[in-house]
Amino acid sequence: MQxxxxxxxxDRHSKARRGQLTTAHGVIDTPxxxxxxxxxxxxxxxxxxxxxxxxxxxxxxTYHLFVRPGLDVIKHFGGLHNFMNWDGPxxxxxxxxxxxxxxxxxxxxxxxxxxxxxxxxxxxxxSPEIAMEIQAALGGDIAMALDECVxxxxxxxxxxxxxxLTTRWAxxxxxxKRRNGETAKRGLADSPDRRIADxxxxxxxxxxxxxxxxxxxxxxxxxxxxxxxxxxxxxxxEPEEEMxxxxxxxxxxxxxxxxxxxxxxGTPPQLLEMIARGMDMFDxxxxxxxxxxxxxxxxxxxxxxxxxxxxxxxxxxxxxxxxDACREFSRGYIRxxxxxxxxxxxxxxxxxxxxxxxxxxxxxxxxxESGTFDQFRKAFVAGYKTRDPMxxx
Amino acid sequence: MQxxxxxxxxDRHSKARRGQLTTAHGVIDTPxxxxxxxxxxxxxxxxxxxxxxxxxxxxxxTYHLFVRPGLDVIKHFGGLHNFMNWDGPxxxxxxxxxxxxxxxxxxxxxxxxxxxxxxxxxxxxxSPEIAMEIQAALGGDIAMALDECVxxxxxxxxxxxxxxLTTRWAxxxxxxKRRNGETAKRGLADSPDRRIADxxxxxxxxxxxxxxxxxxxxxxxxxxxxxxxxxxxxxxxEPEEEMxxxxxxxxxxxxxxxxxxxxxxGTPPQLLEMIARGMDMFDxxxxxxxxxxxxxxxxxxxxxxxxxxxxxxxxxxxxxxxxDACREFSRGYIRxxxxxxxxxxxxxxxxxxxxxxxxxxxxxxxxxESGTFDQFRKAFVAGYKTRDPMxxx
Numbered sequence: 096m097q098x099x100x101x102x103x104x105x106d107r108h109s110k111a112r113r114g115q116l117t118t119a120h121g122v123i124d125t126p127x128x129x130x131x132x133x134x135x136x137x138x139x140x141x142x143x144x145x146x147x148x149x150x151x152x153x154x155x156x157t158y159h160l161f162v163r164p165g166l167d168v169i170k171h172f173g174g175l176h177n178f179m180n181w182d183g184p185x186x187x188x189x190x191x192x193x194x195x196x197x198x199x200x201x202x203x204x205x206x207x208x209x210x211x212x213x214x215x216x217x218x219x220x221x222s223p224e225i226a227m228e229i230q231a232a233l234g235g236d237i238a239m240a241l242d243e244c245v246x247x248x249x250x251x252x253x254x255x256x257x258x259x260l261t262t263r264w265a266x267x268x269x270x271x272k273r274r275n276g277e278t279a280k281r282g283l284a285d286s287p288d289r290r291i292a293d294x295x296x297x298x299x300x301x302x303x304x305x306x307x308x309x310x311x312x313x314x315x316x317x318x319x320x321x322x323x324x325x326x327x328x329x330x331x332x333e334p335e336e337e338m339x340x341x342x343x344x345x346x347x348x349x350x351x352x353x354x355x356x357x358x359x360x361g362t363p364p365q366l367l368e369m370i371a372r373g374m375d376m377f378d379x380x381x382x383x384x385x386x387x388x389x390x391x392x393x394x395x396x397x398x399x400x401x402x403x404x405x406x407x408x409x410x411x412x413x414x415x416x417x418x419d420a421c422r423e424f425s426r427g428y429i430r431x432x433x434x435x436x437x438x439x440x441x442x443x444x445x446x447x448x449x450x451x452x453x454x455x456x457x458x459x460x461x462x463x464e465s466g467t468f469d470q471f472r473k474a475f476v477a478g479y480k481t482r483d484p485m486x487x488x
Numbered sequence: 489m490q491x492x493x494x495x496x497x498x499d500r501h502s503k504a505r506r507g508q509l510t511t512a513h514g515v516i517d518t519p520x521x522x523x524x525x526x527x528x529x530x531x532x533x534x535x536x537x538x539x540x541x542x543x544x545x546x547x548x549x550t551y552h553l554f555v556r557p558g559l560d561v562i563k564h565f566g567g568l569h570n571f572m573n574w575d576g577p578x579x580x581x582x583x584x585x586x587x588x589x590x591x592x593x594x595x596x597x598x599x600x601x602x603x604x605x606x607x608x609x610x611x612x613x614x615s616p617e618i619a620m621e622i623q624a625a626l627g628g629d630i631a632m633a634l635d636e637c638v639x640x641x642x643x644x645x646x647x648x649x650x651x652x653l654t655t656r657w658a659x660x661x662x663x664x665k666r667r668n669g670e671t672a673k674r675g676l677a678d679s680p681d682r683r684i685a686d687x688x689x690x691x692x693x694x695x696x697x698x699x700x701x702x703x704x705x706x707x708x709x710x711x712x713x714x715x716x717x718x719x720x721x722x723x724x725x726e727p728e729e730e731m732x733x734x735x736x737x738x739x740x741x742x743x744x745x746x747x748x749x750x751x752x753x754g755t756p757p758q759l760l761e762m763i764a765r766g767m768d769m770f771d772x773x774x775x776x777x778x779x780x781x782x783x784x785x786x787x788x789x790x791x792x793x794x795x796x797x798x799x800x801x802x803x804x805x806x807x808x809x810x811x812d813a814c815r816e817f818s819r820g821y822i823r824x825x826x827x828x829x830x831x832x833x834x835x836x837x838x839x840x841x842x843x844x845x846x847x848x849x850x851x852x853x854x855x856x857e858s859g860t861f862d863q864f865r866k867a868f869v870a871g872y873k874t875r876d877p878m879x880x881x
Binding site: 134135136138139140141142143163164168171172178179180406407409419423424425427428431432434435437438439441442443 | 828830
């Protein structure tokens with residue numbers, strides 16, 4: 096496998112890393128935040144706006160796209176990049192997490208997962224190989240191995256069996272990729288099939304909240320030799336300390352020269368804590384989801400813009416913020432829009448929140464380069480007033 | 489009163505007119521379409537997008553803004569332009585139409601209208617003078633006199649009395665403006681109060697579907713000498729021929745050197761028919777409202793993008809359309825977004841529909857200048873396949 100990830104700086108006071116991940120659609124500076132494009136769009140945002148926000152990679156949800164519009168449609172349009180008109184890097188998840196959190200009547204066997212989708216209840220079956228086929232059809236730059244994501248809390252025995260199943264599935268995904276990647280190299284240069292050969296595959300570490308299982312899972316997954324590694328099964332309802340520990344247990348076993356992706360989290364302080372623990376990539380629904388509820392992220396915590404206190408407030412969501420929402424509109428105006436259920440209100444908060452997350456990563460990169468990341472992290476976390484990520488002040 | 493409207497070309501084969509209306513916030517080329525910014529935003533669109541669409545003027549709804557966020561808020565922000573960050577011309581309606589269509593428990597007397605708003609049921613009273621005060625606080629460039637808009641169908645006697653009431657109210661609005669405009673001229677240069685002096689006031693012709701009442705109303709309103717004239721009480725459910733006749737009955741009594749605004753309509757063919765009957769300005773919710781339902785306007789009719797036939801369609805909403813939605817996205821992708829209830833779907837159709845309406849006006853202006861408007865109108869109307877404006881193919 097070619098070398099996709101280059102580490103340029105490592106922090107002396109923490110495990111923070113500054114790197115670059117090269118994909119077929121461009122380079123990603125890490126630490127990186129990936130806005131989530133669940134159904135073929137980052138909610139309420141155009142690709143042009145994503146470019147203006149300096150988003151370097153977005154995430155596409157395999158399960159959602161498989162259910163609707165369906166693979167035939169995406170294939171017809173030549174893959175997800177063409178379909179949604181986004182020419183930057185895309186990471187596709189395996190669909191596993193959504194099958195376990197959204198779909199109904201799941202039946203898990205060694206072969207794969209049988210489920211009924213949450214839209215029309217149609218039955219479907221996804222195996223590690225099918226998850227790879229679907230992701231190949233989507234044509235993303237980074238695919239994820241199919242895993243089982245167990246809920247919190249989870250019994251030790253089930254977590255142990257499940258992590259082993261995830262390892263067996265991971266191996267099958269890798270085998271599928273090696274087999275089909277070779278075939279694809281002989282295909283047309285720009286076909287989605289050909290893109291399988293150029294794409295990367297990341298393995299996922301599981302093991303719930305058990306240190307030894309996290310360690311075993313990390314070792315087993317790393318032994319298989321993926322292009323990058325993700326920590327899955329975190330941010331599924333466990334206390335924040337458990338989440339940190341799950342990452343700390345697995346991290347020492349991850350190779351330095353591959354990117355590390357902490358899946359599905361978190362708040363701004365959590366991202367900095369994860370960077371300090373050696374994580375490089377993140378995805379999270381919070382900036383877009385909370386925006387739709389009128390909640391804005393700032394460097395000192397969240398603001399619920401529905402609150403009456405903002406009605407006459409002429410200041411922007413955040414002073415000195417360079418996003419379009421802050422340069423052009425007041426809190427009072429945005430509050431009015433949200434109260435009146437105007438789409439422009441959630442558009443503006445979504446822009447601000449994505450800018451806020453992306454800018455935090457940019458800042459983290461600069462601080463790592465300057466050797467001041469750990470001071471920055473401590474000051475940021477200490478100054479951040481909102482503790483509960485879902486708390487609306 | 490200063491001369492705000494300059495007529496540059498009149499069509500030899502119809503009553504179509506090409507003109508320019510100068511306001512405190514810029515020049516409007518007529519015929520002009522005004523996107524509707526009901527609650528301080530054109531639904532789902534930013535001011536920047538409106539500028540990119542070449543929208544030269546937008547409409548603000550006095551009733552909606554009076555109810556929410558309320559006048560104190562708008563005054564605190566220095567008027568509607570500042571509040572919503574739109575520096576182009578704004579026309580505010582009088583609030584009358586919404587009181588008659590949305591509010592509850594209305595009681596109309598010569599003094600004004602008492603009503604309960606549709607949001608929290610709070611009682612309020614609007615007189616012609618109060619309608620002017622509210623519009624002065626909003627600080628738009630063109631204010632409308634308070635009128636009574638009768639429903640369709642309407643008895644002759646009620647329509648006659650109502651048109652006379654509208655005339656008495658129109659006179660009081662004009663008197664209020666003369667009185668307060670003089671005072672305002674001595675005020676601060678950029679205060680909202682001062683803007684009353686710079687703003688225009690349009691009178692509204694009523695008379696329901698009765699030719700003699702339309703004629704009498706037009707004469708009475710024109711005698712009062714407004715900055716421009718509107719035809720109200722049209723597009724309230726009457727057959728299209730009645731709507732055309734209402735305008736034809738009033739138009740000969742409107743002065744050539746003032747702008748004419750046909751309120752609250754209509755489909756693209758109706759706009760061209762209205763231009764051919766001597767109308768200059770239009771506002772209509774159709775392009776934004778139908779967009780939210782997945783319906784796109786084209787030069788040959790509407791498309792319901794929810795339809796399965798578009799699932800694999802790689803073409804844009806409309807071939808050769810210069811809007812961002814058509815330059816960057818396919819019907820198939822937009823259909824997926826609408827089916828998946830993604831906000832980006834209605835954003836893209838809204839952009840296209842507004843572009844479509846604004847571009848039709850641009851085309852009409854060019855055709856009038858070239859002396860070919862009437863041919864253009866006939867060909868466009870003949871080629872337009874959707875007859876019912878609300879019809880979803």
